[in-house]
Amino acid sequence: MSFYIYQNKQWPNFTWDSDSVNSRLVEVRHEQGRLLGRMENLGFNLKEEATLQTLTQDVVKTSEIEGEVLNENQVRSSIVRRLDMNIAGLVPSDRNVDGVVKMTLDATQNYSAELNKARLFDWHTALFPNLNRGVYKIVVGDWRNNTKDDPMQVVSVSIGKEIIHFQAPDAKELETEMNALLVWINKENRLDLVLKAGIAHLWFVTLHPFDDGNGRIARAITDMFLARADKNKNRFYSMSAQIRAERNEYYTILEKTQKGDLDITEWLLWFLNCFQKAVLNTNQTLNKIIFKSKFWEKASVLRLNERQKLMINKLLDGFDGKLNSSKWAKITKCSQDTAIRDIQNLVDKQILQKEAAGGRSTSYFLNENFVNR
Secondary structure: OOOOHHHOOOOOOOEOOHHHHHHHHHHHHHHHHHHHHHHHOOOHHHHHHHHHHHHHHHHHHHHHHOOOOOOHHHHHHHHHHHHOOOOOOOOOOOHHHHHHHHHHHHHHHOOOOOOOHHHHHHHHHHHOOOOEEOOEEOOOOOOOOOOOOOOOEEEEEEOOEEEEEEEOOOHHHHHHHHHHHHHHHHOOOOOOHHHHHHHHHHHHHHHOOOOOOHHHHHHHHHHHHHHHHHOOOOOOOOHHHHHHHOHHHHHHHHHHHHOOOOEOHHHHHHHHHHHHHHHHHHHHHHHHHHHHHHHHHHHOOOOOOHHHHHHHHHHHHHOOOOEOHHHHHHHHOOOHHHHHHHHHHHHHOOOEEEOOOOHHHOOEEEOHHHOOO
């Protein structure tokens, strides 16, 4: 019996239990259709804000899965600039941030374009603009080769013991293997595009064609297929954010599948479940966006200063911890007295409410009933 899936003589002729997978697919596609229908009824500004939030999460979370933390404000600003959105308050972004954004946007905005070797090399080069990764130099914009350690292994260390989770195909086989994958990706067939996304993801990470960045590129390929399935450049759900939330399960099912036979039923069912959760979680995000829009529509007749607008937006986007006058003063760079006046003014306008505990520990929260007054 072959130890790794690609060593099977029938590779890459994947099989799966059609009844169980198709049954799950119907449920997932139904939820996806409901979400897309809901989004179609929104105005341009709300669609744009939802897309911006989703793409930002996609870029941030796909990097977090690999242990790399990106500045969310930089990511958002980089996306806004590349999509030429009319949004103020942008900050400069690092080259590594711009690189992940470039790849993500190319995958989702140009979803119908052919995926070829040159495009993959361009994505890889964008991920590593400084050519170096850690303490060693990696091959950038080309398949991994035999100049470094080969075979490529995914290894962890537990109590002084090295554990090999996966060993990729030898570098000399990559040209042939990747050609076969790219032909399959670009070939028109009757396979549902959501299933094709799951298979392409597994196939790509199994080949592990690059020295580094394979996971992020696999998820970009997934996003490309999901955009094709939606027939829409606007992104309303983040598969990477959901995978990040289930990172341990993600690595476990990948390892199990890569050490199994060519029956990938378990992987596809996990992928579909993950996809459905991503879609359902978007409904919560969408509710927040709609509430924010209604809030500002209601508040448009009120006279608010820039400090108040800034802090209200922070509360609407999800303020970290409790809001008090000290935090207000620090964030808006004003005096304590000015902060207290700003807050009291919003309490008088019934935008903010005071929490029950008073005195020096007084904190405030957004009055959600303001929208319905």
